Structure formats: C-alpha cells, structure tokens
Amino acid sequence: MPSFPRRLRVTGHVEIEFMSQVKDETPDMPAAPPQAGRRLHPLPIRVMHWINAIVMLVMITSGWGIYDDDVIIRGLHFSPFWRLGDWAAWSLNWHFAGMWFLGINGLIYLIYGFASGRLREKLLPIRPSDVVRTVIDTLHFKIAHEDITVYNAVQKLLYIVVILAGISQVVTGLAIWKPVQFSGLVWLFGGFQTARVLHFAGMAVIVGFLVVHVALALLVPRTLWAMVTGGPHLAVRSRIRKGHAQRGHAT
Amino acid sequence: MRSPFRPDAVPDAAVLDDHKPLVRTLERRGLIRGGLSLGALVMLTGCDVKRPEAVESALLALSRLTDDVQALLFNPNRLAPTYPASMILRPPKFNAYYDVMDVKPVDGATWRLDLSGLIADKHPWTLSQLQALPRSSMVIKHICVEGWSYIGGWTGVPLRVFLERVGADLRAKYVAFKTADDYPSSIDMATALHPQTLLATQYGGDPLADPFGYPVRLRMATKLGYKNPKWITAIEVTNTYPGGYWETKGFSWFAGL
Numbered sequence: 001m002p003s004f005p006r007r008l009r010v011t012g013h014v015e016i017e018f019m020s021q022v023k024d025e026t027p028d029m030p031a032a033p034p035q036a037g038r039r040l041h042p043l044p045i046r047v048m049h050w051i052n053a054i055v056m057l058v059m060i061t062s063g064w065g066i067y068d069d070d071v072i073i074r075g076l077h078f079s080p081f082w083r084l085g086d087w088a089a090w091s092l093n094w095h096f097a098g099m100w101f102l103g104i105n106g107l108i109y110l111i112y113g114f115a116s117g118r119l120r121e122k123l124l125p126i127r128p129s130d131v132v133r134t135v136i137d138t139l140h141f142k143i144a145h146e147d148i149t150v151y152n153a154v155q156k157l158l159y160i161v162v163i164l165a166g167i168s169q170v171v172t173g174l175a176i177w178k179p180v181q182f183s184g185l186v187w188l189f190g191g192f193q194t195a196r197v198l199h200f201a202g203m204a205v206i207v208g209f210l211v212v213h214v215a216l217a218l219l220v221p222r223t224l225w226a227m228v229t230g231g232p233h234l235a236v237r238s239r240i241r242k243g244h245a246q247r248g249h250a251t
Numbered sequence: 252m253r254s255p256f257r258p259d260a261v262p263d264a265a266v267l268d269d270h271k272p273l274v275r276t277l278e279r280r281g282l283i284r285g286g287l288s289l290g291a292l293v294m295l296t297g298c299d300v301k302r303p304e305a306v307e308s309a310l311l312a313l314s315r316l317t318d319d320v321q322a323l324l325f326n327p328n329r330l331a332p333t334y335p336a337s338m339i340l341r342p343p344k345f346n347a348y349y350d351v352m353d354v355k356p357v358d359g360a361t362w363r364l365d366l367s368g369l370i371a372d373k374h375p376w377t378l379s380q381l382q383a384l385p386r387s388s389m390v391i392k393h394i395c396v397e398g399w400s401y402i403g404g405w406t407g408v409p410l411r412v413f414l415e416r417v418g419a420d421l422r423a424k425y426v427a428f429k430t431a432d433d434y435p436s437s438i439d440m441a442t443a444l445h446p447q448t449l450l451a452t453q454y455g456g457d458p459l460a461d462p463f464g465y466p467v468r469l470r471m472a473t474k475l476g477y478k479n480p481k482w483i484t485a486i487e488v489t490n491t492y493p494g495g496y497w498e499t500k501g502f503s504w505f506a507g508l
Contacts, residue, residue, distance in 0.1 A: 066397075066398070067398070069397040069398065070395070070397040070398040070399045072398075086302060088396070088397070089497070089500055089501035089502050090302060090307075090310065090501055092396070092502065092503065093310040093311070093313070093314050093501060093503075094310065096313070096314065096317050096503070097309075097310055097313040097314070097317075099317075100313070100316075100317075178324060178507070178508060179392070179394060179508050180329065180331040180332075180472065180473050180507075180508040181324050181325065181326060181329060181507070181508070183329075183331070183332055186332075187332075192392065192394065192400055193400065196398060
C-alpha cells in the first residue's frame with residue numbers, strides 16, 4: 001500500500017500522530033530535548049485519573065443513598081437504581097470507604113500537579129477574552145479539537161472548577177463528618193446544615209462537570225484513548241504544532 | 252489502638268486443614284476476574300449489587316479502620332459547641348427503630364439501674380439515688396446519621412461522675428448499655444469520660460418525657476444520635492466488644508462527631 005498519497009489525504013491531527021510515530025523509528029531526527037518522550041498524560045496521571053473516576057462514581061452514588069433518608073430538596077429522591085448500597089448503612093460504608101481513596105488519591109494528584117508544574121502548564125493562564133471566544137465558537141459548533149494537548153479556555157476553567165469542587169467536597173465532608181472535632185470548619189461554612197447543603201451542591205457541580213466531560217470524551221474518542229495509553233509524545237508534538245500553526249496562518 | 256472488632260479468640264489451626272481443598276481452589280486469577288466483573292457490575296447496574304460477601308467484609312474492614320481513625324481524632328478535651336437555652340427545640344424530635352405510638356413507658360418508681368462488669372460496687376441504683384448525684388446541663392446540637400439536626404437542652408449526671416462513684420475500671424475499653432426497648436448500645440471509655448456525656452434525666456429543665464427515655468437516657472455531644480440509648484436499665488464496663496443495635500446491621504460503631 002503506497003503510504004505517501006495516503007498521507008496527503010489524511011487530516012491534520014492524524015498526520016501529526018503519524019509523524020510522532022515516525023519519530024521513534026527515525027534515527028536522523030534532531031536530538032530530542034530532555035523531556036522527549038513525555039506523553040500528554042504521564043502514567044501517574046492516568047492511574048490517578050481512573051482511580052478518581054471510579055471513586056467519584058462510588059462517592060456520588062453512595063452519597064445519593066445517604067441523602068435519601070433525609071432529603072435536602074423536597075421531592076428530589078434518587079431511586080434505588082442510582083444508589084450504591086441497598087440501604088443507608090451500606091451507602092454510608094461505601095461512602096466512608098471511598099473517602100480514603102478519594103482523599104489520598106486527590107492529595108497525591110495535587111502534590112504531583114503542583115510539583116511537576118502540570119497544573120500550571122495545562123490550566124493557566126485563562127484569559128476572559130479566550131473564554132468568550134471559545135463559548136461563541138462552541139455555539140457555532142466550531143469546537144477545535146485537532147490538538148488534544150492544549151486545552152481551550154473553557155476546558156481550563158471547567159477543570160479548575162472541578163478540582164476546586166473536589167477539594168471543597170473533602171472540606172465540607174470533613175465538616176459534616178466531624179462537626180465537633182472540626183467545629184472550626186463548620187463555623188467557617190456557617191453551620192452544620194449549611195455545610196451539608198454545600199456538600200450536596202458540590203456533588204451537583206461535579207455531576208454537571210461529569211456529564212459534559214464524558215459527553216465530550218465520547219464525541220472525541222481520541223481524548224479518551226489518550227487517557228488510557230498516554231496520548232501523543234509532547235516534545236515532538238509541540239515542534240510539529242508550530243509548523244501546523246504556521247501553515248494555518250499561511251492559508 | 253487494637254481494633255474493637257478483633258475477636259478475642261482466634262479459630263483453631265485445624266480449621267485451616269479442614270478447608271485446605273477450598274483454599275486451593277482460590278486463585279489469584281479468579282480474584283482479579285471477580286474484581287473486574289464486580290467493578291463492571293457496579294457501573295452497569297447503577298450499583299444494585301446485593302452486597303456479595305467479599306464486598307461486605309471489605310467494607311466492614313474499612314469501617315473498622317475508619318472507627319480506629321475516629322478514635323484517634325477524638326480529642327477528650329474538645330467541647331462541642333453549645334447554644335443559648337432559648338434555642339432549645341420543644342419537644343425534641345422523636346426517632347427510634349419503631350413508631351412513637353409503640354413507646355412503652357417505664358415506671359420511675361420501680362426502675363432500677365443494674366451494674367455489671369468491671370465495676371467495684373454493683374448495687375442497683377434507684378432513680379432518687381441517681382438524682383442525688385451532682386448534675387450538669389448542656390444545650391447541644393443533636394445530629395442524626397440521616398442528616399437532620401436540632402438543638403436540645405439536657406440535664407443529668409455526668410457519666411464520668413457516675414462511673415467514678417461506682418468504682419468502675421476507667422481503663423476498660425467499653426461502656427455498654429441495655430435498655431427497656433431492647434436497644435443495646437456501647438461506647439468507648441474516652442467518650443464515656445467526656446464532660447459532655449450525661450446520664451440525662453431532664454430535657455429543657457423538665458423531667459424527660461416518656462418518648463425521650465424517661466427516667467434515664469444517655470446523651471453525648473460528641474456522637475451521632477443513634478449512639479444515645481433511651482430508657483437505660485443496665486450499664487456494663489467491659490473489655491469485650493459489646494456492639495449495638497444498629498452496629499450489628501452495618502452502621503459504624505464509633506460514630507463520633
């Protein structure tokens with residue numbers, strides 16, 4: 001099969017991935033920078049992402065089981081289908097078991113993210129004008145996703161919001177789990193019941209994020225696959241991206 | 252701290268021999284396969300897994316670990332927030348494993364408090380004897396494991412005062428309670444000695460009403476509502492884990508706030 005004409009026909013991103021594969025086999029490529037071979041999602045990120053994905057589902061669905069014994073919003077119940085644990089005792093056991101995995105995994109993620117510079121590199125800066133432009137583009141169904149290694153402004157914002165929501169869930173969770181030992185936290189949130197409502201609201205934020213996040217990942221399965229295999233190699237990526245961008249300007 | 256759930260006696264080694272064929276059939280591959288399919292099941296069914304035994308025992312093991320951490324987090328000198336008497340809810344909220352109509356009142360005149368276990372003076376107590384002990388009051392938040400809460404005002408004999416008076420071994424691990432409504436319960440000694448742990452006889456300045464535990468109930472500011480037995484008829488100090496009504500159904504034993 002002739003590879004050259006085929007390559008001409010393929011779209012930008014496939015070409016990029018093709019070239020990044022070539023890179024591994026071509027000895028006369030320029031010497032790679034020190035972080036060459038670093039993938040979009042390094043192994044620790046992938047492991048922590050999938051642990052978090054499972055634990056989040058456990059926390060959300062077991063939380064719904066706990067919620068149902070004394071609802072916050074009158075009339076809002078979660079049917080047994082959506083609850084983890086066949087009744088409150090086991091929903092609580094799931095929730096307090098998941099708590100350890102969520103807390104420890106999340107803490108390591110934050111330490112890793114700050115220490116490696118990944119959080120800053122991926123999520124900052126966010127310019128309000130970029131947010132507005134991305135929203136307008138999205139409303140016109142112009143969702144740019146050729147380059148999955150760079151997040152648009154709305155993505156950055158959503159990831160920051162969900163990380164903050166996760167931290168908030170741990171803190172409000174501690175407040176309602178130990179309102180005497182951590183009475184300072186309860187005071188900070190304006191009382192036990194307020195902390196409880198905030199814990200519920202944090203769940204709603206995370207579920208909202210989850211719906212968008214999963215929908216987009218399924219729309220662009222490449223992103224989902226990247227969170228399994230690691231995705232494109234970054235050093236090569238950025239070099240090619242420059243060329244890609246220049247071509248874009250020329251047209 | 253040793254887990255309160257660890258059995259005092261371990262099974263005989265011969266039991267292992269009896270089950271050797273069974274143990275041999277346990278394969279790591281099977282565990283992994285089982286774990287994966289359980290994970291898939293959890294996702295697919297919206298988690299309507301009817302607690303397979305392995306899951307249940309794993310959850311209970313983690314619950315015991317969490318109980319141990321709760322015991323470590325418990326600061327015996329930290330007092331729960333208190334509130335002005337004007338905020339006391341009257342009457343308090345009734346909650347039990349049965350309806351309020353099914354409450355069987357206890358006669359205070361014939362009521363006796365039996366003592367057993369690691370206690371020097373096991374003479375039963377009458378209500379008037381108990382009421383002659385120094386009392387203390389607190390206006391605290393009652394927090395239910397379900398999520399609701401209210402502010403209540405309780406008066407009674409600090410459990411520490413009572414345990415010291417009867418010569419209880421204060422180094423023992425557990426204080427267990429039996430009640431007239433068949434609601435056994437038990438707490439750790441550290442919480443039993445906390446100043447906001449009362450053998451309550453009054454609510455809002457009046458004697459306890461029948462639905463709320465007359466003549467004597469436990470009231471702790473540092474534990475969830477279900478840890479506070481009503482209509483107490485016996486107290487035991489022990490080193491053997493006594494469990495409790497909800498605990499045997501899967502709820503956390505420590506349940507500290």
